[in-house]
Amino acid sequence: xxxxxxxxxxxxxxxxxxxxxxxxxxxxxxxxxxxxxxxxxxxxxxxxxxxxxxxxxxxxxxxxxxxxxxxxxxxxxxxxxxxxxxxxxxxxxxxxxxxxxxxxxxxxxxxxxxxxxxxxxxxxxxxxxxxxxxxxxxxxxxxxxxxxxxxxxxxxxxxxxxxxxxxxxxxxxxxxxxxxxxxxxxxxxxxxxxxxxxxxxxxxxxxxxxxxxxxxxxxxxxxxxxxxx
Amino acid sequence: xxxxxxxxxxxxxxxxxxxxxxxxxxxxxxxxxxxxxxxxxxxxxxxxxxxxxxxxxxxxxxxxxxxxxxxxxxxxxxxxxxxxxxxxxxxxxxxxxxxxxxxxxxxxxxxxxxxxxxxxxxxxxxxxxxxxxxxxxxxxxxxxxxxxxxxxxxxxxxxxxxxxxxxxxxxxxxxxxxxxxxxxxxxxxxxxxxxxxxxxxxxxxxxxxxxxxxxxxxxxxxxxxxxxxxxxxxxxxxxxxxxxxxxxxxxxxxxxxxxxxxxxxxxxxx
Numbered sequence: 001x002x003x004x005x006x007x008x009x010x011x012x013x014x015x016x017x018x019x020x021x022x023x024x025x026x027x028x029x030x031x032x033x034x035x036x037x038x039x040x041x042x043x044x045x046x047x048x049x050x051x052x053x054x055x056x057x058x059x060x061x062x063x064x065x066x067x068x069x070x071x072x073x074x075x076x077x078x079x080x081x082x083x084x085x086x087x088x089x090x091x092x093x094x095x096x097x098x099x100x101x102x103x104x105x106x107x108x109x110x111x112x113x114x115x116x117x118x119x120x121x122x123x124x125x126x127x128x129x130x131x132x133x134x135x136x137x138x139x140x141x142x143x144x145x146x147x148x149x150x151x152x153x154x155x156x157x158x159x160x161x162x163x164x165x166x167x168x169x170x171x172x173x174x175x176x177x178x179x180x181x182x183x184x185x186x187x188x189x190x191x192x193x194x195x196x197x198x199x200x201x202x203x204x205x206x207x208x209x210x211x212x213x214x215x216x217x218x219x220x221x222x223x224x225x226x227x228x229x
Numbered sequence: 230x231x232x233x234x235x236x237x238x239x240x241x242x243x244x245x246x247x248x249x250x251x252x253x254x255x256x257x258x259x260x261x262x263x264x265x266x267x268x269x270x271x272x273x274x275x276x277x278x279x280x281x282x283x284x285x286x287x288x289x290x291x292x293x294x295x296x297x298x299x300x301x302x303x304x305x306x307x308x309x310x311x312x313x314x315x316x317x318x319x320x321x322x323x324x325x326x327x328x329x330x331x332x333x334x335x336x337x338x339x340x341x342x343x344x345x346x347x348x349x350x351x352x353x354x355x356x357x358x359x360x361x362x363x364x365x366x367x368x369x370x371x372x373x374x375x376x377x378x379x380x381x382x383x384x385x386x387x388x389x390x391x392x393x394x395x396x397x398x399x400x401x402x403x404x405x406x407x408x409x410x411x412x413x414x415x416x417x418x419x420x421x422x423x424x425x426x427x428x429x430x431x432x433x434x435x436x437x438x439x440x441x442x443x444x445x446x447x448x449x450x451x452x453x454x455x456x457x458x459x460x461x462x463x464x465x466x467x468x469x470x471x472x473x474x475x476x477x478x479x480x481x482x483x484x485x486x487x488x489x490x491x492x493x494x495x496x497x498x499x
Contacts, residue, residue: 155376159369164359172355173373176348177380180387187391203390211383218379222372225292 007099014090014103018077019110028076029114036069036119040126051128058127059189063182065119066112066142067149071171073111074153077104078161087161090227097224101154105219108150116142129193137192137201144208145185148215152177155219158226184208236432242425249421254414263327268418270320272426273313274343279430280310281350285378288371297445300367303374305437307353309430314347338388345384349377363448 022029043061047053081087090100120138124131131138156173160166188204250268257264283306290299321340322332334340353373360366 152376155372159356159373163356163369169352169356169359172348173352176345176352177376179345180380180383183387183391207383207387207390214379214383215376218376222375225368225372228368 003096007096007102010093010095010099011102011106014100015107015110018080018104018107021080022076022107022111028072029111032069032072032076033115033118035072036065036115037122039065039068040119040122044126054127055129058123058129059186059193061127062119062123062189063145063185065123066115066145067175067178067182069115069119070108070112070146070149070153071174073115074108074150074157074174075160075166075170077107077111077154078157082161097227098220100227101158101220101223104158105147105150105154105216108154109146112146112149113143116146131193134192134195138189140205141185141188141192141208144205144212145181148181148208148212149178151212151215151219152181155215155223158223181208181211184211232432232435235428235435239425239428239432242421242428246418246422246425250418254418257415260328263324266320266324268422269426270317270324271419272422273317273320274339275423276426276430277310277314277317277343277346279427280306280313281346281374281378281381283434284310284350284353284374288374291367291371295364297363297367298442300363300370301438301441301445302434303367303370304354304357304441305434307350307370307374308437309433311347311350311354313426313430314343314350318343318347338385338391341388342381342385346381349380353377363445 040061043057043064044054047057078087081090093100120131120142123129153170153174156170156177159173160169163169184204184207188201188208191198191201191204246268250265254265256262284303287299287303287306290296291303318340321343325334325337325340326332353370356373357366357370360369
């Protein structure tokens with residue numbers, strides 16, 4: 001129990017450090033959000049002005065926007081560490097590697113949540129989707145999706161952080177892995193928006209939660225090897 | 230020599246299975262000759278999954294034993310797996326066009342899962358090419374191969390759910406070829422092709438493994454030369470000693486540019 005508490009404290013310290021760096025720096029947050037907003041605008045142009053089609057596509061567009069912007073975010077929290085050899089200092093700490101992973105995943109998930117909190121209203125405005133009634137379920141979906149994406153993204157950011165061409169490799173590795181997450185999150189979002197006529201919402205939320213648990217375990221179990229190298 | 234015998238046997242088996250599949254079995258009543266694609270297609274798909282299973286297990290082997298021979302198995306299996314995955318997708322599309330009327334059927338969970346499988350392992354191979362240090366490459370590849378292997382079942386089930394829980398498959402599923410009531414020649418053609426392809430896979434794996442060992446040995450020799458030169462320079466009086474730590478992985482922020490790794494040779498020569 002004390003070991004768990006100690007690990008949680010370390011994870012909290014790492015997440016807090018990254019949050020402070022991001023809040024003070026701000027550039028990454030602003031550019032990521034702008035990027036997401038522009039992507040959503042271009043989705044609108046790509047699909048044409050038919051409001052019906054846009055509303056139908058809105059859940060998919062929301063999650064694509066979140067995934068693309070999220071890739072920038074998770075990469076960012078590892079790139080921070082490459083400056084001035086900070087990553088090497090981090091690996092010198094005599095702490096459980098899983099707590100480092102947990103801290104990085106936590107800040108990644110938090111960034112995704114902030115992104116989601118801004119993109120959901122934006123999608124509602126741009127694509128004329130009624131979200132107020134669906135808000136509780138929608139929030140749950142975004143939370144589960146954010147955790148899953150951060151679990152995968154943090155792991156792969158750790159894989160690619162010291163690699164050549166990491167800007168290409170991170171999306172290339174993460175996108176196929178998060179396919180089930182994208183699929184379940186889009187399905188859950190559209191079920192939430194349409195009032196779930198088929199009663200499939202619980203199944204998709206379960207799938208999302210299952211993905212989160214599996215990927216958190218896989219990430220925590222293997223992330224330590226990446227820091228040893 | 231033994232490997233050569235295996236190779237010849239595999240070649241003969243594939244030719245025999247192909248001839249039997251083409252001429253020894255009657256055409257399918259519903260699908261006609263297109264159904265014959267199923268024999269190599271199912272065999273390729275089986276080898277794709279077998280390969281990536283072997284890659285994941287070899288990755289675990291590396292992480293536990295730190296023996297680069299495991300990594301040689303992993304890369305051999307992954308490369309062959311990509312080949313057979315591409316073959317399986319290609320065969321599936323060739324079959325789907327006459328039978329379903331389209332090359333790509335989004336509702337088929339096998340097809341979409343296999344496409345993602347291909348993307349995952351092409352990424353795996355690219356990742357390997359971008360890492361120069363053998364030990365680091367092996368570790369990265371092992372963990373990525375492991376997470377990819379964990380992801381595959383989730384992808385498969387999610388796509389099955391995605392196409393609709395209520396809708397039964399309306400097309401003839403390839404699984405039904407193996408149904409007990411399937412006529413004996415069809416079963417024989419399929420099992421024969423599976424066996425022949427698996428023999429060919431084994432031969433490819435052994436050859437690619439030998440090649441991977443040779444590549445490691447060459448990398449090792451180059452690295453060993455660099456280390457010897459560096460230590461000779463350090464031993465010479467008057468020349469500023471270049472501490473080995475300067476070439477250690479990890480110290481510079483992005484150091485995959487082929488820096489000499491003094492500690493690598495001991496592992497690779499096993």
